[in-house]
Amino acid sequence: MMKVRRFTLTPLQILSIGFALVILIGGILLTLPVCSRDGNGLPFVDALFTSTSATCVTGLVLCDTYTQFSGVGQAAILCLIQVGGLGFVTVGILLPMALGKRIGLRERSLMKESIGALKIGGIVRLVRKAVFGTLLLELIGAVVLWIRFARDMGPVSALWAGVFHSVSAFCNAGFDILGRNVPFGSLTNYVGDVTVNVTIMALIVVGGLGFIVWDDVLIHRHHVRRYALHTKIVLSVTAALIALGALLFYFMEADAAFAGLSAEDRVLAALFQSVSPRTAGFNTVDLGKLSESGSILTMFLMMVGASPGSTGGGLKTTVFFVMVCSMLAYLRSRDSINVFNRKIEPQAVQRAFNSAMLYLLLAVSGALVIALQGVPASDAMFEALSAIGTVGLSKGVTPGLTLLSKVVVILLMYSGRVGSISVLMAVTDRRIKTQINHVE
Numbered sequence: 522m523m524k525v526r527r528f529t530l531t532p533l534q535i536l537s538i539g540f541a542l543v544i545l546i547g548g549i550l551l552t553l554p555v556c557s558r559d560g561n562g563l564p565f566v567d568a569l570f571t572s573t574s575a576t577c578v579t580g581l582v583l584c585d586t587y588t589q590f591s592g593v594g595q596a597a598i599l600c601l602i603q604v605g606g607l608g609f610v611t612v613g614i615l616l617p618m619a620l621g622k623r624i625g626l627r628e629r630s631l632m633k634e635s636i637g638a639l640k641i642g643g644i645v646r647l648v649r650k651a652v653f654g655t656l657l658l659e660l661i662g663a664v665v666l667w668i669r670f671a672r673d674m675g676p677v678s679a680l681w682a683g684v685f686h687s688v689s690a691f692c693n694a695g696f697d698i699l700g701r702n703v704p705f706g707s708l709t710n711y712v713g714d715v716t717v718n719v720t721i722m723a724l725i726v727v728g729g730l731g732f733i734v735w736d737d738v739l740i741h742r743h744h745v746r747r748y749a750l751h752t753k754i755v756l757s758v759t760a761a762l763i764a765l766g767a768l769l770f771y772f773m774e775a776d777a778a779f780a781g782l783s784a785e786d787r788v789l790a791a792l793f794q795s796v797s798p799r800t801a802g803f804n805t806v807d808l809g810k811l812s813e814s815g816s817i818l819t820m821f822l823m824m825v826g827a828s829p830g831s832t833g834g835g836l837k838t839t840v841f842f843v844m845v846c847s848m849l850a851y852l853r854s855r856d857s858i859n860v861f862n863r864k865i866e867p868q869a870v871q872r873a874f875n876s877a878m879l880y881l882l883l884a885v886s887g888a889l890v891i892a893l894q895g896v897p898a899s900d901a902m903f904e905a906l907s908a909i910g911t912v913g914l915s916k917g918v919t920p921g922l923t924l925l926s927k928v929v930v931i932l933l934m935y936s937g938r939v940g941s942i943s944v945l946m947a948v949t950d951r952r953i954k955t956q957i958n959h960v961e
Contacts, residue, residue, distance in 0.1 A: 540576065540605075540939050547572030547601045556594030563589070566927055573931045575601035577938035578832060580695025580802030580913020581904075581930065583920050587700030592681075595698055599685055605938065606692030606728070606832040607655060650739070651732040655691065662687035662724045669716045674701075690724035693833040695802015695913030705917070708793075712805040713786040718793055725801040726763070729827035730755060750863045751839065755828040758838040759799075762825065766795030769818055777812040798822035800833035802913025809916050813899075816916075820903055823910040824880075834911030834937045836880050843873040884909050887933045894923045908933035 548569035554562045563571070567583050574581045575598045586595065667676075667683030674682065682698060689696045697707050711717040727735075734752045741747040748756075771779075771791035778794075779787045793805045798819045811819065826835010843858075847870045850858045858865040887905035892898050900916045907914050908930045922930065 537939050540935065543601070543604060544569065544573050544576045544935070547576055547597065550597050551590075551594060556590055556597060558589065558591050558594075566924060570927050570931055571598065572601060573934050574913070575694065575696065576605040577911050577934040578602060578605045578692045578694040578800075578834070579908065579911040579934045579937070580689075581908060581915060581919050581934070582696070582705075582913075583922070583927070585700040585704035586696055587698040588704050595681075595685065598696060599688055602692050602694045602696060603688055606688075606694070607652065647732060647736055650736055654732075654735055658724065658727060659684075659687045659691050662691060662720055665716065665720045669714070669720075686721065687724060690721045690801065690803065691728040691832065693725060693728050693800045693802070693827060693831070693911070695797075697803065705920075707804045709805055709807065712782065712790055712793075715789065718789045718805065721801075721803060722793060722796045725796050725799070725803075726759065729799055729801075729831045729833040730759065731828040731831035733830045734828065750861055751829075753861050754839050754842050758842050759828065762799065762822065762838070763792070763795050766798075766818065766822055767791040770794045770815060773812055773814050773818070774806075778806040778808070778810040778815060780810075794819070795822070798912055798914060799825065800827045800835050800910055800912050802907075804914060808914060811916075816899065816903060819914065820906050823906045823912045823914065824884075826910050826912075834909075836877055836910075840873045840876050843870055844877060847873070880909065883933065883936055887929050890929045891918075891922070891926045894926045896922075896926070904930065905933060909937040911937045 548565065548571075550556065551568035551571055552562045552565055554560045557563060562568075563584075570581075570583055573579070586598065590598065663680075663683040665683075666686055667680050670679035670682045673679070685696070685698050688694075695707075699706060699708065699710065702710050708717065708721065733749075734755050737749050737752040745753075767788075768791070771787055774780075774791070774794070775787065779790050782790060790806055793803075794815075797803050799822055808819075824836055825841045826837055827833025828838045842860075843865060846858045846860055846865065850856075858870065884902070884905045887908065888898070888902040891904055892901035896904070896918050900918050903914075903916055904918055906912070911934060919930075
């Protein structure tokens with residue numbers, strides 16, 4: 522009797538398919554007339570683009586969110602952002618957890634992949650902390666922003682703006698609904714506002730650190746020596762990138778994007794411009810006025826991105842750190858990489874370089890396609906890195922993308938959120954054992 526092979530999906534395949542289904546459902550929903558202010562609805566490709574950008578917490582938009590979408594449409598986008606930030610698996614398992622249902626090993630494996638945990642043990646506890654911490658921080662951010670926005674708009678509008686921008690900032694999405702002032706203007710009207718800048722930056726940074734880092738910091742608090750190696754690397758790289766980026770932006774953009782700003786406003790703008798490219802997508806200055814050096818620095822920060830297990834994307838701070846350490850060890854002729862009194866295994870170095878190579882290949886390929894459609898090469902590269910890094914910053918070329926470029930950007934955003942290597946592994950999830958070992 523012939524055996525029928527049972528077909529089962531791996532956790533990576535479930536994640537990849539699940540994100541695609543959420544994007545598709547969101548795209549169909551955004552085509553409905555009720556979601557648009559004019560009652561006509563968006564074309565499907567544009568709606569799919571917006572749904573992908575929201576679910577993949579990117580922030581690239583073909584049309585201004587406030588002027589195009591009604592309250593229903595904005596609420597739908599916000600839901601997609603929240604699901605994309607937490608991970609649809611986490612959101613989907615919340616209800617069974619709330620009802621007291623036992624979470625099996627398969628569900629725990631899915632949760633581990635969804636939030637980027639290092640091990641399966643204690644995953645339910647970690648997810649509870651992640652969800653509670655997310656909602657609490659978003660609530661605090663929403664209240665602070667509500668109080669500030671109430672000066673510029675009615676209390677009801679200010680409340681909705683506070684909630685929307687708090688969730689969008691924490692999830693590193695970059696969507697805004699401030700188009701009532703200047704369409705596609707993002708936070709440019711608040712370039713010198715300390716409350717808005719500090720609140721948004723704090724939400725972006727905390728959301729970009731990752732759930733694993735939160736848990737470690739909450740457990741060990743001020744005992745830094747007890748932090749896991751992962752936590753030490755993430756905190757060190759994050760602090761270094763923010764400080765160095767802000768310093769460079771402060772001087773490089775003095776006569777370009779920051780021209781006309783006071784010294785205090787330049788400090789805020791420099792800090793914000795250093796934080797936001799690490800997958801957030803908000804901007805307080807006109808990115809079209811960035812100097813060439815400022816554009817290159819922004820692309821570098823977009824490429825590095827946030828940290829593993831966070832709401833952000835990018836190459837990841839840990840991957841960047843491992844690559845830098847590997848390079849320094851090679852230059853010093855050392856056969857091992859040691860940081861914080863720990864040795865980094867060779868497999869981690871190999872994974873880091875493989876991830877970086879695939880990431881750059883996808884970004885360059887996407888930029889080539891976009892450039893072929895008539896977009897300047899530098900702007901095309903900026904757009905591609907912004908998409909695959911799930912950043913959402915643009916030099917204004919997004920609304921004018923052709924159909925082919927839109928499809929390419931959709932694929933880049935999807936790969937950036939799910940993980941380019943994860944997507945390929947989900948498609949070709951077969952480990953082939955080498956039968957022959959050749960002589961070196």
